[in-house]
Amino acid sequence: xxxxxxxxxxxxxxxxxxxxxxxxxxxxxxxxxxxxxxxxxxxxxxxxxxxxxxxxxxxxxxxxxxxxxxxxxxxxxxxxxxxxxxxxxxxxxxxxxxxxxxxxxxxxxxxxxxxxxxxxxxxxxxxxxxxxxxxxxxxxxxxxxxxxxxxxxxxxxxxxxxxxxxxxxxxxxxxxxxxxxxxxxxxxxxxxxxxxxxxxxxxxxxxxxxxxxxxxxxxxxxxxxxxxxxxxxxxxxxxxxxxxxxxxxxxxxxxxxxxxxxxxxxxxxxxxxxx
Amino acid sequence: xxxxxxxxxxxxxxxxxxxxxxxxxxxxxxxxxxxxxxxxxxxxxxxxxxxxxxxxxxxxxxxxxxxxxxxxxxxxxxxxxxxxxxxxxxxxxxxxxxxxxxxxxxxxxxxxxxxxxxxxxxxxxxxxxxxxxxxxxxxxxxxxxxxxxxxxxxxxxxxxxxxxxxxxxxxxxxxxxxxxxxxxxxxxxxxxxxxxxxxxxxxxxxxxxxxxxxxxxxxxxxxxxxxxxxxxxxxxxxxxxxxxxxxxxxxxxxxxxxxxxxxxxxxxxxxxxxxxxxxxxxxxxxxxxxxxxxxxxxxxxxxxxxxxxxxxxxxxxxxxxxxxxxxxxxxxxxxxxxxxxxxxxxxxxxxxxxxxxxxxxxxxxxxxxxx
Numbered sequence: 001x002x003x004x005x006x007x008x009x010x011x012x013x014x015x016x017x018x019x020x021x022x023x024x025x026x027x028x029x030x031x032x033x034x035x036x037x038x039x040x041x042x043x044x045x046x047x048x049x050x051x052x053x054x055x056x057x058x059x060x061x062x063x064x065x066x067x068x069x070x071x072x073x074x075x076x077x078x079x080x081x082x083x084x085x086x087x088x089x090x091x092x093x094x095x096x097x098x099x100x101x102x103x104x105x106x107x108x109x110x111x112x113x114x115x116x117x118x119x120x121x122x123x124x125x126x127x128x129x130x131x132x133x134x135x136x137x138x139x140x141x142x143x144x145x146x147x148x149x150x151x152x153x154x155x156x157x158x159x160x161x162x163x164x165x166x167x168x169x170x171x172x173x174x175x176x177x178x179x180x181x182x183x184x185x186x187x188x189x190x191x192x193x194x195x196x197x198x199x200x201x202x203x204x205x206x207x208x209x210x211x212x213x214x215x216x217x218x219x220x221x222x223x224x225x226x227x228x229x230x231x232x233x234x235x236x237x238x239x240x241x242x243x244x245x246x247x248x249x250x251x252x253x254x255x256x257x258x259x260x261x262x263x264x265x266x267x268x269x270x271x272x273x274x275x
Numbered sequence: 276x277x278x279x280x281x282x283x284x285x286x287x288x289x290x291x292x293x294x295x296x297x298x299x300x301x302x303x304x305x306x307x308x309x310x311x312x313x314x315x316x317x318x319x320x321x322x323x324x325x326x327x328x329x330x331x332x333x334x335x336x337x338x339x340x341x342x343x344x345x346x347x348x349x350x351x352x353x354x355x356x357x358x359x360x361x362x363x364x365x366x367x368x369x370x371x372x373x374x375x376x377x378x379x380x381x382x383x384x385x386x387x388x389x390x391x392x393x394x395x396x397x398x399x400x401x402x403x404x405x406x407x408x409x410x411x412x413x414x415x416x417x418x419x420x421x422x423x424x425x426x427x428x429x430x431x432x433x434x435x436x437x438x439x440x441x442x443x444x445x446x447x448x449x450x451x452x453x454x455x456x457x458x459x460x461x462x463x464x465x466x467x468x469x470x471x472x473x474x475x476x477x478x479x480x481x482x483x484x485x486x487x488x489x490x491x492x493x494x495x496x497x498x499x500x501x502x503x504x505x506x507x508x509x510x511x512x513x514x515x516x517x518x519x520x521x522x523x524x525x526x527x528x529x530x531x532x533x534x535x536x537x538x539x540x541x542x543x544x545x546x547x548x549x550x551x552x553x554x555x556x557x558x559x560x561x562x563x564x565x566x567x568x569x570x571x572x573x574x575x576x577x578x579x580x581x582x583x584x585x586x587x588x589x590x591x592x593x594x595x596x597x598x599x600x601x602x603x604x605x606x607x608x609x610x611x612x613x614x615x616x617x618x619x620x621x622x623x624x625x626x627x628x629x630x631x632x633x634x635x636x637x638x639x640x641x642x643x644x645x646x
Contacts, residue, residue, distance in 0.1 A: 167364030170331055175378035175429070176352030185377075189368035 030251055037244035048234075048242035049249065056222045057230035058249070060138070064213075064226060065206040068145040072202050076153025077195065081187075083154075084161035085169070095158075102151050109147050110215025113140060136218030141226060144212035149202045156198035157191045164190050200261045204254045281340075282307040282465045283328065283433060288337035290323055290489075297323040298334070299489040305467060305482075310459050312480030313469045316512070320489035321469045322361075325435050328467070329358050341433060357426030357464075359436040363418045365410040371397070371421050372406040378429045396424040399458070416447040423455070427462065434459070436468035440475060452479050473513050477501060485509050503619075507538065510610040510617050514540040515586050522609050524581050527558035527622035537609040537620070544587035545605040546576055548594055553603050558624030562604040564596055580604050 038045055048054065083095055101109065117123055117134040127134065134140045164187075172182045210228040217224040225233065227250055235243040281304040290298040297320045305311050313321040326332040328339060330351030339346050346354050366374050375396055379389045397403055400420040410418055419439065426434060439455065440448045456479050459466050470476050476483050477497040485492040485500060487508045493500055504510035511518055516538050519525075523534020546562075547553050562580035569575075574589045576596060585604065589596060596602060611620045 167360050167362060168366055171358065171360060171364040171425075172366070172377065174329060174331070174351050174356070174358050176381045177377075181381070186366055186368075 033244050033251055034248045037241060037248040040241050044241050045245045048239075048245040051242070053222050053225070054230060054242070054246060057225045057227050057246070060141070060225065061207055061227040064138075064142050064145050065203055067142050068149050068206040069199055069202050071146050072150045072153050073195070073199060075150055076157060076198060077191075079154040080157035080161055080191075081183075083158055085166060098151050098154050100151075101148055106144075106148050106209065106211030107215055110144050110212035113143055113147070113212075113216055135216060136220065136224060138224060140216035141213050141224060144216045145206050145209050148209050148212050149205045152202040152205060153195065153198035156194040156201070160191050160194040161187070196261060200257050203257055207250060207253060280306055282309075282342060283467070284338075284340040285324070285328070286338040286340075288324065288327060288334045288339070290320075290327060290332065290334050296320075296489045298327065298337075301337070301486075301489070301491055303484055303491060303494055305465060307465050308463055309481045310456070310466045310468070310479065311482045311484060312476035313467060313484050313486060314473060314476040314480075315471065315486035315492075317471055318488075319486040321471075321486045322437055323489075324486070325437055325467065325469050328433075329356050329435050330354050331358075355432045357429070357431035357434045359419075359422045359426045359434070359439055361438045362442055363410075363422035365418055365421055365425070367410050370407050370409055371402060371413070374410070374421055375424045375428050378425065382429055392428060396428060399427075399462075400424045414447075415443045416451055419443065419451060423458070427464070432465065434464045434466040436466065438470060439468055440470070440472070448475075455479065485512065487512070504538075504610060504617050507536075507612045507615065507617060510538040510540075510612070514542065516540045517584070517586060519583055519609070522611065522620075525606055525609075526560055527555075527606065527624045528609060528620060530623060531620045532611050532613055532618075536612040538612065538617075539585065539606065539609050541575075541586040541588055543607040543609070544578075544585055545607065546578065546587045546589055546596065547603045547605070548596065549601060549603065551594070551603075553605065555605055555622065555624035556603075558622050559603045559605040562602055564598050564600045564602060567596060567598055578602065578604055 037048075079094070079098060083091060083098075114135055115121060117127060117140070132139070134143065168186050169182050172186050177185070208228055209226075210232070213226055214229060214232075217226070217229055219225060219229060219233065221233075227246055231243050231246045231250075234240075234246065283305040285304070286302050288298045288301040289296070299320075301320070301324055313324060315321045323332060327334045328341075330346070330349065334347065341354055341356070366377065369377065372393055375393045376389050379392060384392070393406075397406060400423055402417060402420055402424070405413065405417065410421070413421065419442075423439075426436075440451060443451060452475060468479070480497060482494065483497050483500045484494050485508070492506045493504065493509045495503075500509065501513050504513065510516065519537050519539055521534060522537035522539075523529050523531075528534070528537075547559075553559055560580045562578040562585065564576055565579050565584065566577040567574055568577075569591075570588075572591050574591060574596065576587045576589060578585050578587060585606075587604070605622070605624075607622055607625065609620050611618045
């Protein structure tokens with residue numbers, strides 16, 4: 001009996017500790033962002049957000065995010081498929097390389113592209129010939145965002161595919177199913193929640209990416225400023241209402257995506273009886 | 276010019292995984308309509324052979340014939356083979372109905388025909404009413420039935436089953452063994468199944484192929500393989516067997532062969548309590564009971580005789596034997612291993628017929644058997 005009570009007390013201590021931690025580290029600051037952005041009233045909030053440059057920053061962020069997520073979804077699924085379904089030399093290496101962006105500082109990611117595509121690079125002349133601008137332009141921002149976010153989707157799918165094994169795919173192949181059919185009918189149902197979760201993480205990270213993008217952007221107002229860069233700009237200019245207004249939009253977007261994912265997952269689980 | 280009566284033929288199949296030879300000169304043939312069991316310990320290469328037959332693995336050397344046609348270069352899906360995977364590999368996100376219908380859809384059957392065929396199969400395997408369930412809502416036995424129906428859907432001519440009963444609990448396993456046997460007979464399909472369980476192979480198969488380390492040890496009917504082992508491996512793998520390094524030390528075997536290595540199976544050991552009547556008293560050894568395990572209708576005994584731990588059984592109805600008790604142990608027969616040959620050697624006491632009847636006249640009658 002006593003042991004059970006001790007466990008109960010310990011459980012509540014753990015709950016209290018985690019709740020307090022999340023409150024201090026997460027909820028208070030986020031609430032503060034939203035409250036500060038509304039300090040001067042809805043009107044000031046609206047003016048800050050509907051500013052021409054602000055709208056352009058929001059649109060650029062959305063555009064970059066969509067491209068990064070699409071590219072990384074394709075890459076992530078292919079990479080996860082390759083790593084889990086085939087054995088080959090250098091598999092470990094590829095698997096490790098996929099993790100690299102998680103361990104590299106984003107600012108270095110930005111510098112890598114500056115070195116690769118910038119003036120000092122041998123590629124620069126060719127790029128200029130073809131009229132392609134990467135550094136201090138939108139393509140650079142997209143590249144940096146893709147780089148920083150590409151592990152998320154592959155990393156979510158790989159454990160699921162590893163756990164499922166190859167049996168179902170083999171069974172389908174034996175019955176004569178082609179590659180596409182096997183993927184969409186057999187494999188995809190297994191990975192769809194992991195994929196969606198990966199997309200959610202990727203989206204959130206892509207929207208918020210600052211370091212790498214900052215290096216490549218050149219901070220051209222209305223042209224290469226994403227939301228995080230724009231926020232920093234306003235913050236540096238002591239426009240706190242504007243900075244926090246934009247921040248709260250980012251926060252709300254992230255929260256909405258998380259809630260959306262939870263609702264979707266719950267609904268589909270209960271409708272098919274899958275665990 | 277292949278032999279027409281063989282439905283499946285393998286000739287000198289070789290396959291390695293790294294340094295491990297999974298198949299080493301494997302050749303065998305299977306008659307049409309037969310149910311063959313590939314028996315061996317794990318890692319003996321039996322599953323590899325099954326997968327090579329199905330086309331899931333490529334053989335490095337050798338020829339594979341199905342229905343008289345060489346299929347080495349034929350795609351797995353074109354070999355007319357139904358495959359039941361070890362853990363069934365049911366499509367987890369498809370219903371029972373859709374699992375069974377999948378192969379038919381790919382074969383582009385008409386919708387009405389698919390429905391008819393799936394319902395026929397559902398009746399065949401006795402899953403009526405479960406069509407809309409998902410695999411995780413089925414018991415192990417039911418999953419097996421679905422896997423079986425799915426493998427049969429496109430009417431293959433050859434059915435391959437990889438450890439079909441391994442994932443089931445003991446009771447369901449027994450039930451499904453006879454069920455599968457009957458069903459395969461009913462459908463009349465040539466079948467090969469892989470198992471590590473000798474009881475399963477003996478009970479279910481028409482013919483057993485014993486494999487070890489990628490090689491075939493022996494092929495024959497269950498009775499032949501069990502009673503006339505041709506290799507040392509088969510002699511010790513089948514039955515409840517132990518290896519004895521110098522069998523000459525046992526009474527009744529001292530004048531046979533070189534007295535070296537032999538395999539002893541528990542059914543050839545008779546254990547009697549000291550006060551019980553015994554047929555070949557002169558040739559019986561005395562042993563000490565080390566362990567008694569209750570097996571329901573049987574008692575499994577471990578007895579120390581001349582430094583060897585010998586396994587034997589007694590019927591539950593007989594007087595109980597206790598640990599530490601001194602008992603009479605009579606060894607009826609051994610499989611002597613000499614120059615890689617296996618020869619059964621019968622106790623001299625029996626051969627010379629010099630037994631002494633103590634008190635029990637029933638043992639004298641011709642139809643009495645020492646067990």
